Amino acid sequence: MWFLISSLEALLSERHPLVFVILVPLFILLLRIAKVWLSYLGNTFLWGPKVLSPGFHTPRIVQGSVYPYGIVELKGRRPYMEDRHVVVPSLNSDPSKCLYGVFDGHGGSAAAQYCTDYLSKFLEDALGDVHVHPRDALKHAFKKTDHTFLEMAKVRGIDDGTTALCVLAHGETLTIANAGDSRAVAVKVGGHTLPLSYDHKPDRSDERDRITELGGSVVHWGVWRVEGVLAVSRAIGDRLLKDYVIPDPDVVRWVCSSDDMYIVLATDGLWDVFTNQQVGSILQACRSAQHGAETLAQQAYLKGTNDNVTVMVVDVRGRNNPEATPKLVRAKSNSSTGGLKEC
Incomplete structure (x- = not known):
């Protein structure tokens, strides 16, 4: 040297x-x-988070979803709101199918907004083939969304990305697809919880090995980061890190049972300050899905989260359209995994 x-x-x-x-x-x-x-990283990382008003927002509820839900978006201490969410009922005009999704943008909101606008359309295209499994349809939708966004991003010079967490409800069967560190958790009677997704972070040994085998690096800078920059290892977008940050989701299938209460979909602003079990305990005292979403977001802010927070609570105790489809046969479950099955 x-x-x-x-x-x-x-x-x-x-x-x-x-x-x-x-x-x-x-x-x-x-x-x-x-x-x-x-x-x-922007100003939040370089100069420290700005303490702003909470920016509490309750979006309009979309009518006709398979299951009723509550939703809250909270800008919190960040200068900008980069989270997005989507609820699309009656996919392909089938009232028994509905998409719920949350997207946590980083470096901007363009990728998260693009997912909100287009991922459901690509999913409907894939589901149009009756022979396509929901697992494969979701994987196709994630990859197609990533591909088309990157084409646009290259032309417009957009570098941001987003996590993507989606639940495809078809009657009592839920198919959960996740890329990034937004998280889905099932809450059962009594407040017990079961994870329906696992965070994609560079400190996971399998993710770190995948990145390094591709020629990338995982560097500790406050937290473990891909190329010393990004704290998630899978995402949609991220044009400058695309060799290592892939859009491929993990997909699992969950069959709702009589002891299930809620499915929580939330960005990491919630999970940074609460464990899965703490979220389950809080929801036990809430009178509705909307009340639960509002309570969780408010408590996360009071507990000091520095990130945007989006919380969607889906009430799986009763369908909005019970006459739309016959009841599905529930899969046998055991005490450790309930109705969770890897796809």
């Missing part, structure tokens, strides 16, 4: 042409690194 520095000093003193050959590409590389850092 000292030899390299001494050599550069000598070349500089002589104004050697090699100086430009070496320093110009290095300068360009540093500019690119700075661009990525500023895009993902």
